Every structure is written in C-alpha cells, then in structure tokens.
Amino acid sequence: MNLEFFIAKRIIDSKAYKSSISAPIIKIGILAIILGMIVMLIAIATGIGLQKKIREKVVAFEGHTVIKNYDTNYSQESKRPISTKQDFYPNFTSVPEVTHIQGTATKSGIIRLENDFEYIVLKGVGKDYDWQYFESFLVEGKLPDFPKKKWNDQILISEYLANRLQLKLGDKINTYFLKEDTTKPPNIITYNIVGIYNSGLKEFDQLYVIGDITHIQRLNKWEEDQVGRFEVFINDFNQLETVGDKIRSEVPTLLNAVTVNNMHPIIFEWISIFDKNTYAIIGIMILVAGINMITALLVLILERTQMIGILKALGSSNLSIRKIFLYNATYLILKGLFWGNLIGISILLIQKYFGLFPLDPKTYYVSTVPIYINIGYIIALNLGTFILCLLMLIIPSVIVSKISPVKAIRFE
Numbered sequence: 001m002n003l004e005f006f007i008a009k010r011i012i013d014s015k016a017y018k019s020s021i022s023a024p025i026i027k028i029g030i031l032a033i034i035l036g037m038i039v040m041l042i043a044i045a046t047g048i049g050l051q052k053k054i055r056e057k058v059v060a061f062e063g064h065t066v067i068k069n070y071d072t073n074y075s076q077e078s079k080r081p082i083s084t085k086q087d088f089y090p091n092f093t094s095v096p097e098v099t100h101i102q103g104t105a106t107k108s109g110i111i112r113l114e115n116d117f118e119y120i121v122l123k124g125v126g127k128d129y130d131w132q133y134f135e136s137f138l139v140e141g142k143l144p145d146f147p148k149k150k151w152n153d154q155i156l157i158s159e160y161l162a163n164r165l166q167l168k169l170g171d172k173i174n175t176y177f178l179k180e181d182t183t184k185p186p187n188i189i190t191y192n193i194v195g196i197y198n199s200g201l202k203e204f205d206q207l208y209v210i211g212d213i214t215h216i217q218r219l220n221k222w223e224e225d226q227v228g229r230f231e232v233f234i235n236d237f238n239q240l241e242t243v244g245d246k247i248r249s250e251v252p253t254l255l256n257a258v259t260v261n262n263m264h265p266i267i268f269e270w271i272s273i274f275d276k277n278t279y280a281i282i283g284i285m286i287l288v289a290g291i292n293m294i295t296a297l298l299v300l301i302l303e304r305t306q307m308i309g310i311l312k313a314l315g316s317s318n319l320s321i322r323k324i325f326l327y328n329a330t331y332l333i334l335k336g337l338f339w340g341n342l343i344g345i346s347i348l349l350i351q352k353y354f355g356l357f358p359l360d361p362k363t364y365y366v367s368t369v370p371i372y373i374n375i376g377y378i379i380a381l382n383l384g385t386f387i388l389c390l391l392m393l394i395i396p397s398v399i400v401s402k403i404s405p406v407k408a409i410r411f412e
Contacts, residue, residue, distance in 0.1 A: 063233055
C-alpha cells in the first residue's frame with residue numbers, strides 16, 4: 001500500500017473527517033452520484049424497453065421485412081398473388097440471419113351485425129405462421145388452429161373490435177367481402193370467434209382479424225400455392241437495414257423487400273427519439289454529479305490546507321498530494337455508484353416483475369412501463385460515469401500545486 005493511499009484512507013476513516021465542515025458537502029456529492037445513477041439506469045432501461053416492446057408489436061403484424069410485388073397498390077388488400085415456389089421459401093438459407101419466413105395475405109371486408117357494422121382487414125395465415133408474438137397478445141380464448149381442417153372458420157379478433165361490436169368468445173359473425181364486379185352480391189363467410197387479442201397498437205387492432213388464408217385464396221380465385229406476400233423474421237433488429245439489403249438482393253427482380261421501419265416510418269421515427277432523450281439525461285446527470293464532486297473536492301482541499309503545507313514541507317511532491325485527494329474522490333465516487341446501482345436496479349426489478357408504474361396505452365402502446373435489463377449497458381454506464389467524474393476532478397486537484405507550504409501551515 002503506497003503512502004498516498006494510506007493517508008487518503010486515514011483521512012476517510014478519521015472522526016474529524018466525518019464531523020468536518022466538508023462532511024455535508026461530501027454527502028451531497030455522493031447523493032448526487034446516487035441519484036444520477038438511479039435516473040440514468042431508469043432512463044436506459046425504460047427507453048430500450050419501450051423501443052423493444054413497440055418494435056415487437058409492429059413486427060408481430062408485419063415481420064421484420066416484407067417481400068411483395070412491385071405495384072402502386074396502397075390499400076390494405078393483397079391484389080396480386082405470389083407463388084410460394086421460390087428459392088427462399090420455406091427456408092431462406094441464403095441469408096443466415098433469417099430465422100423464419102411465412103406466407104400471408106390480406107382481404108378487406110365488413111363485419112355486419114344486426115344493428116352495427118365495422119370495416120376490417122382479414123389477415124389470412126397458414127400452417128407456416130409463427131404465433132409466438134400473438135401468444136403474448138392473447139387476452140381471452142385460444143389461438144386458431146388452421147392445419148387440421150381445409151375450411152376453417154376460426155378467427156382471432158382484437159379486444160378493440162370485440163368491445164366496439166359487443167362480441168364475445170364463441171360468437172358467430174358474418175363477414176362480407178365485395179367482388180370486383182360491384183353489381184354482383186358480396187361473398188359472405190361466417191366466422192367463429194375463438195380468441196381475443198390486444199396488441200396495444202390501436203391502428204392495427206382496429207383493423208386486423210386473423211383467419212385462414214385458404215378463404216382469401218378462394219375469394220381471390222388463387223391457387224393453393226399462392227400468397228399475397230412473405231413476412232421475414234431475423235435474429236437481430238439492430239441489423240435490420242443490413243439484412244434487409246441482403247434479402248432484397250436474394251429475391252427475384254419482380255419482387256420487392258421492404259423493411260418494417262420503412263413501412264411504418266412515423267412509429268419508428270417516434271421511438272428513435274427515445275435514444276436522444278436518454279443521451280441527454282445521461283449527459284446532464286453525469287455533469288451534475290461531476291460538478292457536485294468538484295465542489296466537494298475543493299472544499300476538502302481547502303479544509304486540509306494545513307496538512308498540504310506540512311506534507312510539502314516534509315518533501316512530498318505536488319503529484320503525490322494530488323493523488324491523496326484523488327484517492328479520496330475515487331472512494332466517494334465508488335460509494336455513490338454502489339448505492340446508486342443497488343437502489344436503481346432494485347427499482348427496475350420491482351417494475352419488471354410487478355408493473356407498479358402504468359402508462360397510457362393510447363400514447364405509449366403499452367399499459368405498464370417496460371423494463372430492459374442488460375449487464376452490458378450497466379457495466380458500461382458505471383465505467384463511463386466513474387471515468388468521466390474522475391477526469392473532471394483532475395483539474396480542481398491542480399490547486400494543490402498553487403498552495404505555498406509556509407502560508408498553508410499558517411492557514412486557519
């Protein structure tokens with residue numbers, strides 16, 4: 001143990017230190033680090049949590065990338081079919097980042113009740129459909145099971161539509177699909193509601209019902225091996241653009257591959273703002289904590305002026321004396337980080353498992369604050385805070401070199 005560290009430890013452990021004038025200021029400095037760390041942890045965990053949750057909800061309806069025809073069709077309905085006899089289906093082996101691909105189709109329709117009606121979009125899915133996202137959305141009933149029957153009347157509707165039309169599990173609903181020749185009567189299919197879901201995304205919930213793709217194939221007079229589009233899922237959303245380009249280069253020239261963030265730019269631009277807000281909060285918190293620690297260090301140096309003079313008179317260098325105070329500051333920063341992490345992570349775990357803090361789903365698409373905890377960003381945040389605070393303290397420690405031994409010893 002070197003001399004500077006030994007002296008710093010004695011200063012920290014001394015009763016005079018704990019009852020000195022600088023003690024309240026030092027406590028404020030530690031408190032600033034504790035509060036700063038708590039706020040930064042919450043900002044990152046909730047910011048990333050919201051982004052991931054909202055992205056997952058949109059991806060549940062669209063996939064990460066959609067392969068479809070080049071056309072000027074901006075409606076919700078699949079107009080031109082795509083054959084499933086493609087090199088990339090059912091396994092997209094040429095792009096290893098792809099985890100799943102499924103064929104779907106959409107058809108506009110109207111649910112007609114005795115006293116009410118509602119425009120909907122039937123999303124037709126088949127045996128290749130991955131239900132993992134909708135499992136978390138399901139609030140009542142069960143997910144449809146399409147492979148068992150060729151003509152399956154099971155349907156999954158949103159809680160929004162169920163409440164709006166006063167529907168419940170087991171109800172039969174007549175759905176009308178218009179023909180291209182509007183002079184002819186519409187096609188009518190009677191569906192049985194087997195499940196009710198709630199994604200929290202009103203713009204999707206108010207439109208989509210999930211049914212058997214064979215109905216759309218029959219209504220559009222398509223073959224069994226024809227779908228409206230392919231939805232592609234990948235293993236890492238952060239590589240969406242890169243993998244999207246790979247997928248685009250592997251599909252036939254008559255088909256287009258569009259990433260989900262380009263299909264819904266408003267939603268993804270909105271959640272990207274979370275990153276800017278998080279960076280701003282981290283910057284402000286580190287700055288506040290650093291300023292408080294600078295103040296505490298200056299007061300501590302002022303209070304120990306006589307000790308500095310004596311050490312200089314005994315031959316200590318300015319660098320060695322500066323180390324004493326920087327060791328003190330290191331201890332105080334680490335103490336603040338320890339308590340900040342303990343309290344902050346505890347709050348995050350409580351919210352993650354008990355959901356005590358609600359959100360307005362109409363604004364944030366989720367009913368409770370989502371939490372994302374990752375050891376990587378916690379370590380990075382602690383290291384960054386520690387290094388930046390310590391760097392900010394190097395400058396005020398230079399004041400030690402300006403202190404004259406003679407004047408310092410006489411200092412009262």
